[in-house]
Amino acid sequence: MITFENDYSCGAHPAVLQRLLETNLVPQPGYGEDAYSDSARRKIRAACGCSGAEVHFLSGGTQTNAIVLASILNAWEGVIAAQTGHIHVHEAGAPEALGVKVLALPEHQGKLDPEEVRALASALLKDENVEHMMYPGAVYISHPTEWGTLYTRAELTALSAVCREFGMRLYLDGARLAYGLMARDTDVDLPLIASVCDAFYIGGTKCGALCGEAVVFPHGAPAHFRNFIKKHGAMLAKGRLCGVQFDALFTDGLYGEIGRRGVETAEQLKTVLAKHGVPCYMDTPTNQQFAILENGQYNAIQEKVPVGFWSNPDPEHTIVRFATAWYTTDEYLEELDKILGR
Amino acid sequence: MITFENDYSCGAHPAVLQRLLETNLVPQPGYGEDAYSDSARRKIRAACGCSGAEVHFLSGGTQTNAIVLASILNAWEGVIAAQTGHIHVHEAGAPEALGVKVLALPEHQGKLDPEEVRALASALLKDENVEHMMYPGAVYISHPTEWGTLYTRAELTALSAVCREFGMRLYLDGARLAYGLMARDTDVDLPLIASVCDAFYIGGTKCGALCGEAVVFPHGAPAHFRNFIKKHGAMLAKGRLCGVQFDALFTDGLYGEIGRRGVETAEQLKTVLAKHGVPCYMDTPTNQQFAILENGQYNAIQEKVPVGFWSNPDPEHTIVRFATAWYTTDEYLEELDKILGR
Amino acid sequence: MITFENDYSCGAHPAVLQRLLETNLVPQPGYGEDAYSDSARRKIRAACGCSGAEVHFLSGGTQTNAIVLASILNAWEGVIAAQTGHIHVHEAGAPEALGVKVLALPEHQGKLDPEEVRALASALLKDENVEHMMYPGAVYISHPTEWGTLYTRAELTALSAVCREFGMRLYLDGARLAYGLMARDTDVDLPLIASVCDAFYIGGTKCGALCGEAVVFPHGAPAHFRNFIKKHGAMLAKGRLCGVQFDALFTDGLYGEIGRRGVETAEQLKTVLAKHGVPCYMDTPTNQQFAILENGQYNAIQEKVPVGFWSNPDPEHTIVRFATAWYTTDEYLEELDKILGR
């Protein structure tokens, strides 16, 4: 059985599971105050080149986005995001459930344009009715984006400059960060992210963990952030579950290895799709590939291999996401080749 | 190294971890729509003797309480709970964060008195200012309670009758349900709970899982409950994580075995405490024992074995919780015997 | 002193104030249960041709929009609105503060296109990821719109049909309804609005009252709506304040007279603007006129007569709102004529 439905179809990377096994019966304090979480935090700070960073573990991406945004925004501020941003489209109103309004801008292959961000922030702050509006408080980006695309070092630096200019915080959703960091030709690494962002998270769930995301506040977290986590039902009693996993992910380069495997298999996937004449919606350098299928083709493929529905660009076609991951084997690709060849 | 600090100090019961290992590389759909979650739901329904029950998995207790209460209450309704109820005291305002007001009643060894519930519900509904108050919408109980005590079948039936009389829903927090079900002399079992409650959860985190609680709605869940879970950031992408674990917990009587071990070691613990003249705050039949220590004694013990701070009944004494669990070994008890004997 | 800044620059229409004076010392029950509120409700039901309608009074428009939307939407639903909708742009995140997400569509002179509403609702409901999104629960329109434009009977009927097709509620924000009902050539009246909408409000604040909006639910209000009002801090102890005012507004055609005066003076205003070569941004039939001024011109005018800042279409120009109202006198227009002529 194979799948390209998403990058969370299997359990944990074997090395992560192995570490859970090894540590299983060692008693530890709860709520993230265990030795494994401490160790993971140290390793993440080192990987980010940011010894003063504060690191917290949460269990999933939507939870993380809502809680972090609500914590870094003042009541009078909204968050700027791309029209296609995960928080705007695929989180069932989780930010709004915490009172956070999303200020949507056009997307450019899933990305925000720093100049458009500047124009919006500037317009809001100059508006004589701004008291009746949301002040621009933060900018949300994902890297990779919803379309699997990546910001460049120059783009992130430009976004960060706009944020500083207007007193906004820059928040990066790194649900699939492993695949972004390991993409070919990217000039973005963790230290850069830590230097340009006020908050970001290193994705675990989609990058080899059973669950868990590591939130990093390079300049320190909002006051009483742990209480805030608890108040929003997001503090795991067995905080070690995330601690052990992130400790494993940041040992011996495992996080990078996981990202590399996802990217390599995505490249192979592109070759298979091309071989069978399946067009891609755009060229993306990470582990998600978006193919345009005729509806009939979509239905036929779906019966043989799970893929992800994305959208209907027109009544006759379906855009489908093929996701690879650390668990995508050569067999997966060979089998897909056969399915498309039938 | 030993601990009596709580019942979530170690990882998962080995049989649970084993099952995670076995299923790790089998691809499955996300968000709880996997085969393991389905299987776990079937087994839970069977254990509850309630084939029409709807079962959902969430990751922790505070999250579960807040989300379930917010989903079963109308905007004009509050929830009645004991003054010591977990939702009122130890959840950092999580229910209130979702707009849920707690209507506190006195506790009787951690329990609500059905007659006091009736009196409060009756008084609220008769109050000519009720439009300016909260209507009584639900009753929250925990079983075992915060003090490790248990309701009897007669008490649960009486509470349920009061709830029906006033159109309130009965919700049971079963964070430590395994230990409650396996207590000596209890006449409460899962089918009874399913028959008297409108919603309850079977605790995983404190009963052998890495994380996870199984919410059971015997008469069906509120409409679009999955979307509600997502909106509150509580839907795990790898829903299989809870599914696999609960599938294991409800296979071959593992959940009962876990509860039994916790209760047996708690009985042994009582013997050790009594041997050393340590008084208990009350006699409780489950896995939590509350001892009254002089502050000096508390500090001395704390250095040698982790125990849980509970409260200061007076400036000279500390009430301390000793919790046992599925992972409490004979060695734990022998070591405690030595520590207390020094 | 004159003003065109908005339509809430003066106090109440003299007839409204007179009625407050007459009734001032007659004791009445609080919280909207007074005889004046009852009378106002009866008159509003009659004006709407809808004897079964439920009518509630709130104090302002933003409050009304947020409370009504939160009450008619389920937790899993969002509200569709034009990009320029007041709830999306000028309410400081009030809907989001109650957990309501706005699903924005393009505006067409401030209006929603029924076909675009249909396409969005249809796409959301067909989306395989809809559980992770907001279901389309309601459609928000304002009449007159933010641009002072009006829906036609055919357009409202079409929107209503789309709403029924998808189980959405239609909600109309009538902050300036008096001016809409009295516009030349409109074929929309209160009975039509009551027949196509599930909820709407008849604006008081901008149509002659000191404060107050009358919410009408033609098919009955959500359960315990009064408690919901109280919970959101919107229940006036002296409910008579709104009751007396709306009773006056719906006596002897006063509401219509107020609307008529606003529209007539707006027509005269257009003539004055045209006479001085000031271009309008669009042709609108109600009491708001949007003029395009060079920034220098804007600054100069602003010193002599208050007008409303609207937006900067480009760095050199400012769109300014000239609002007329029941209190706009001939002197206002003559004075403006002089100012523009200088």
Add this chain to the structure above:
Amino acid sequence: MITFENDYSCGAHPAVLQRLLETNLVPQPGYGEDAYSDSARRKIRAACGCSGAEVHFLSGGTQTNAIVLASILNAWEGVIAAQTGHIHVHEAGAPEALGVKVLALPEHQGKLDPEEVRALASALLKDENVEHMMYPGAVYISHPTEWGTLYTRAELTALSAVCREFGMRLYLDGARLAYGLMARDTDVDLPLIASVCDAFYIGGTKCGALCGEAVVFPHGAPAHFRNFIKKHGAMLAKGRLCGVQFDALFTDGLYGEIGRRGVETAEQLKTVLAKHGVPCYMDTPTNQQFAILENGQYNAIQEKVPVGFWSNPDPEHTIVRFATAWYTTDEYLEELDKILGR
């Protein structure tokens, strides 16, 4: 027709209404930026002897309590209040709707005991589980209290000291402040309140206005408080409505005169009740008197004169509130005398 049901049964004090009449057609900016609001703010600052105070006008008490508390509390903080506090009992969960948890303490004739506040704050901050609880962030008191009783200067000073000791804010709900300030033998005045509180409101609705409460922040308001008001639907477009009224209330000692009349008539009321052998629940120095009636007596009286239901201390008796106000005339008292004498 007479009434003792509450202190908001009539409209506005004639001098307040007169001022609304005089200012009615003078154009002013909206949203509280009018000259009347400015003038009222100046007069209130002067009356409080606090030239640096920030003053905002809201429309009602429940709204004011919820918004001010939510604005002065951090997310991790709750508010301490008496078990009988209005926010805890009679606001339909309005604080909780904004995520504010009430930490209830016993009441002593409606008042908090500073030592009990100190004990609770101290216990919370020392609790090793405080991260899972609410930090003590503010203390809510009402003056007069729900029972019409008053704090002394010494008690307020002691409460303020406790607040400063634990970093809590002191907030005073002055819904009926006029009657409290004018009570015989009180040693509490506005400058004292301004010097001990971090926030308080001067009640308008129950003290002679049609609506409106004046929130005073002696040391400045929370950042962007106006946007916060708007976000919670509480900003009146015609802010002048409150401004004009408070300007009148604080001109020529009107607020004091209103309070004095309420207190004097309450003293006369006590005499009437005593004359007819109706026992009072407690002796209160302000405009609310609580009488204990047999249920039959309650029903008989209710038919002849509106009084306020308070509670049922036992199944045979009803505690009833008789409220006087600025509009209570001698005729009211004579008529009550006759009714009780029948």
